[in-house]
Amino acid sequence: MRLQALDARLKFVTILDMDVSTESLTAGQMAELIDLVKEVHGFDFSDYTKASLKRRITRVMLIKKTDFYNLKHLLINEPSFFQEFLEEITVNVTEMFRDPSFYKALNTQVLPYLSSYNHIKVWSAGCSSGEEAYSIAILLKEAGLYEKSFIYGTDINTVVLKDARKGIYSLKNIKTHAGNYQLSGTNASLSAYFTSLYDAAAIQNELRANTLFAVHNLISDTVFNEFQLIICRNVFIYFETSLQEKILELFYNSLCPFGFLCLGSKETIRSGLFKTKFRTINQKENIYQKIGD
Numbered sequence: 001m002r003l004q005a006l007d008a009r010l011k012f013v014t015i016l017d018m019d020v021s022t023e024s025l026t027a028g029q030m031a032e033l034i035d036l037v038k039e040v041h042g043f044d045f046s047d048y049t050k051a052s053l054k055r056r057i058t059r060v061m062l063i064k065k066t067d068f069y070n071l072k073h074l075l076i077n078e079p080s081f082f083q084e085f086l087e088e089i090t091v092n093v094t095e096m097f098r099d100p101s102f103y104k105a106l107n108t109q110v111l112p113y114l115s116s117y118n119h120i121k122v123w124s125a126g127c128s129s130g131e132e133a134y135s136i137a138i139l140l141k142e143a144g145l146y147e148k149s150f151i152y153g154t155d156i157n158t159v160v161l162k163d164a165r166k167g168i169y170s171l172k173n174i175k176t177h178a179g180n181y182q183l184s185g186t187n188a189s190l191s192a193y194f195t196s197l198y199d200a201a202a203i204q205n206e207l208r209a210n211t212l213f214a215v216h217n218l219i220s221d222t223v224f225n226e227f228q229l230i231i232c233r234n235v236f237i238y239f240e241t242s243l244q245e246k247i248l249e250l251f252y253n254s255l256c257p258f259g260f261l262c263l264g265s266k267e268t269i270r271s272g273l274f275k276t277k278f279r280t281i282n283q284k285e286n287i288y289q290k291i292g293d
C-alpha cells in the first residue's frame, strides 16, 4: 500500500517536472515578468536580449520546479527569492586573462599610454567574481604601474561580488587562468600572485589592496568617477542595441579625455554617434579611445 502511494507520488512529481520543462513562456508572459521585476524590485530587464533572458528564466522555473504563476507569486511575496532569481538570470561565467590576445594588446597598446598619468583609475564593469579586475591588477603590476592605480569592479549580482572581494579561486579554475596567462605573452608564472590554500588559491593581499568591488547597475546607476580605462567585456552581448547605446553614453561620460574603452571579442561599437566619439585602437580586440569632449 505504502509502496503504491510512493509510486503514485513519484509519478506526480515526474508529471510536474514534465509540465515545467515543456512549458514555454509566451512573449506576453515574458513582458509580464519583466514589468513585475521592474515594479517590485527596481531592476529593468526590458532591453536584455529576449532569447537569452527567456532561456535563463525557464532555467529558474526548472530549478525551482515552478510554473509561470508560481514564479510571479515568489517574485512578489518572497523577498529572498529575488536574489536567487537575479543570480540565475545573470550569466557570471568568467576567467582570468580570458581571451589572452586581448590582454596582450592591452599590455602593448594601452598600458604604455597610461603610464603618463599620475593616477590610473580602472573600471571593470560587469566584473562577476573579480577575475578580470585581478588580471588587470597583475598586468599593471608587471608594467610597474600598480602602485599608482586603483581598480573598481562593479556588478549587479551581490553574490559574485562577495567572491570577488575574497579573491579565492578553486585549483581547477586556477589551472585555466594559468593557461590563459601563459598565452597572454608573459614569461612569469601566475602562482607568484597566489597563496595556496587546501584546494584553492587566494590572490595576494597586495593585489587586493588597490581594488574595490561594489554594486553598480549599468542600466540605472550613474557616473561615479572619472577613469583612464574602462573594461566591460562579455556584458553587451546580453543587451539590445538601444541599451548598449545608453551604456556607451555612461562610459563616454565616465572616461577622462583620451581614456580607453575595452569591449569583449564579440562586442563592437555599432552606433554611428559613438563611432564619431571613439577611435578604434585595435579592431580585433575591440579596444577604443575616447576622442575628446
Ligand SMILES: C[S@@+](CC[C@H](N)C(=O)[O-])C[C@H]1O[C@@H](n2cnc3c(N)ncnc32)[C@H](O)[C@@H]1O
Residues within 6 Å of the ligand: 090, 091, 092, 093, 094, 095, 098, 125, 126, 127, 128, 129, 132, 154, 155, 156, 157, 160, 216, 217, 218, 219, 232, 233, 234, 235, 264
Ligand atoms: C559573462 S559575465 C562577464 C564577466 C567578465 N567581464 C568577463 O568578461 O569575463 C557578465 C556579468 O555582467 C553582469 N551584469 C549583467 N547585467 C548587468 C548590469 N545591468 N549592470 C552591471 N552588471 C551586469 C552579470 O551579473 C555578470 O557578472
